[in-house]
Amino acid sequence: GAVVSQHPSWVICKSGTSVKIECRSLDFQATTMFWYRQFPKQSLMLMATSNEGSKATYEQGVEKDKFLINHASLTLSTLTVTSAHPEDSSFYICSALRGAHTEAFFGQGTRLTVV
Amino acid sequence: KNQVEQSPQSLIILEGKNCTLQCNYTVSPFSNLRWYKQDTGRGPVSLTIMTFSENTKSNGRYTATLDADTKQSSLHITASQLSDSASYICVVSFNTNAGKSTFGDGTTLTVKP
Numbered sequence: 001g002a003v004v005s006q007h008p009s010w011v012i013c014k015s016g017t018s019v020k021i022e023c024r025s026l027d028f029q030a031t032t033m034f035w036y037r038q039f040p041k042q043s044l045m046l047m048a049t050s051n052e053g054s055k056a057t058y059e060q061g062v063e064k065d066k067f068l069i070n071h072a073s074l075t076l077s078t079l080t081v082t083s084a085h086p087e088d089s090s091f092y093i094c095s096a097l098r099g100a101h102t103e104a105f106f107g108q109g110t111r112l113t114v115v
Numbered sequence: 116k117n118q119v120e121q122s123p124q125s126l127i128i129l130e131g132k133n134c135t136l137q138c139n140y141t142v143s144p145f146s147n148l149r150w151y152k153q154d155t156g157r158g159p160v161s162l163t164i165m166t167f168s169e170n171t172k173s174n175g176r177y178t179a180t181l182d183a184d185t186k187q188s189s190l191h192i193t194a195s196q197l198s199d200s201a202s203y204i205c206v207v208s209f210n211t212n213a214g215k216s217t218f219g220d221g222t223t224l225t226v227k228p
Binding site for chain 1: 147149151156157158159160161164204216218219220221223
């Protein structure tokens with residue numbers, strides 16, 4: 001099946017710093033990728049839709065200046081959590097659409113801990 | 116409001132037994148329904164995907180069914196294994212953009228020896 005790779009798998013950062021998370025589709029091109037966050041024992045919550053070559057579309061309540069998304073190529077989207085705070089600690093997951101947009105493949109997730 | 120409800124919230128079974136997880140949805144218009152398995156601390160992995168016209172789809176020991184009239188789906192796991200312990204998430208798309216989907220809260224399955 002299609003492979004989507006996220007990096008890093010986990011990261012610990014100090015409050016106030018910025019963290020970049022990468023999402024790569026390894027064996028297919030993805031014009032659209034999605035970013036989610038997931039709190040313990042809760043479902044995935046869509047944060048934003050990342051479109052190659054254009055600005056990301058953010059869900060209501062998600063600060064675009066805090067969660068910077070760049071989709072510079074057909075295989076890479078990045079999420080940068082700027083000026084991270086402890087409340088940003090969460091599990092961040094990306095997914096990428098392949099083919100006729102009927103199936104999304106997920107990355108393995110990134111555990112962010114802000115101390 | 117589009118909703119996806121899964122039941123039970125959690126389930127404990129013995130190794131080798133079968134189990135069935137339920138998913139009811141109100142998403143409309145319906146595009147496709149997907150079941151994912153998510154191990155703790157990992158991203159979801161696709162098990163099955165079904166469109167409106169499909170009633171059943173199997174992937175090894177996993178069999179998903181779909182009744183588009185009653186808006187219900189089930190995931191049946193046969194001969195459970197310890198490695199089946201995970202969260203199983205039902206995801207329903209209401210248009211052709213699979214990422215714009217409604218996620219269920221998941222069923223946490225624990226398989227005990």
